Amino acid sequence: MHACKSISLINSSNSYNITFDYLSKPRDDTPSENDINSIVNCIRLNYKIDNIPYIVEYDNIEYEIIKSTTTSTSTSTSIATSTLITSTLITYKLLLKKFNYKLKMLPPNTDCEITVFFKKEIDNPSLIISK
Numbered sequence: 466m467h468a469c470k471s472i473s474l475i476n477s478s479n480s481y482n483i484t485f486d487y488l489s490k491p492r493d494d495t496p497s498e499n500d501i502n503s504i505v506n507c508i509r510l511n512y513k514i515d516n517i518p519y520i521v522e523y524d525n526i527e528y529e530i531i532k533s534t535t536t537s538t539s540t541s542t543s544i545a546t547s548t549l550i551t552s553t554l555i556t557y558k559l560l561l562k563k564f565n566y567k568l569k570m571l572p573p574n575t576d577c578e579i580t581v582f583f584k585k586e587i588d589n590p591s592l593i594i595s596k
Contacts, residue, residue, distance in 0.1 A: 481568065483508070483559040483581055484531065485590040490552045501526045501557065506582040510564055512575050521567060527560040 487504055507524040534554045559581070568577070581590065 479568075480565045481561050481579065483561065483579070483590065484556060485559075485581075485583075485587045486554060486556050487585070487587050488552055488554050501528050504557075504583060504585050504587065505559070506584050508559065508561065508564065509580045509582070510567065511578040511580070512571060514572065514575065521564070523561075523563055527562060529558045529560065531556040531558050 505526050507522050508526070510521040510523070512519050533556070536552050536554070561579075564579070571577075583590075
C-alpha cells in the first residue's frame with residue numbers, strides 16, 4: 466500500500482481537499498480502473514485535543530475528476546499485427562466533506578495529520594487548503 470501524509474495546523478475556517486494524478490491503463494481483468502475505490506483505500510485523520518490522540522478513518526470516498534488526458538501509443542508485436550495501447554492521465558480531487566465538518570468543530574490551530582492510503586502508485590499527491 467502506498468501512503469501520502471500531510472501534516473498541517475488546522476484552522477477552523479479552512480476547507481481541505483487532496484488532489485492526485487493517476488495513469489489509467491485499460492486491462493481485460495479489471496472492470497473499471499477509474500473506480501476511486503480501486504485506487505484509494507481510506508483516508509485517516511489524526512489529531513490531539515488536550516494531549517489525547519484521536520483517529521478518524523473515512524473509506525466512503527467522494528471525489529471529482531478535475532481533468533482527463535488520453536494518450537495513445539502503438540506497439541508492434543510482429544510485422545503483420547500491432548497493438549494499440551491507450552492510457553489516460555486522470556487528475557482526481559478527493560472531497561473531504563466529512564473531514565472538513567469534523568475539522569471545523571476542532572479548536573483553531575489544532576495539530577492534525579491527514580494520511581491517504583492508496584492501493585496503487587499515484588503521482589503528485591497534494592493537500593489543497595482553501596478558505
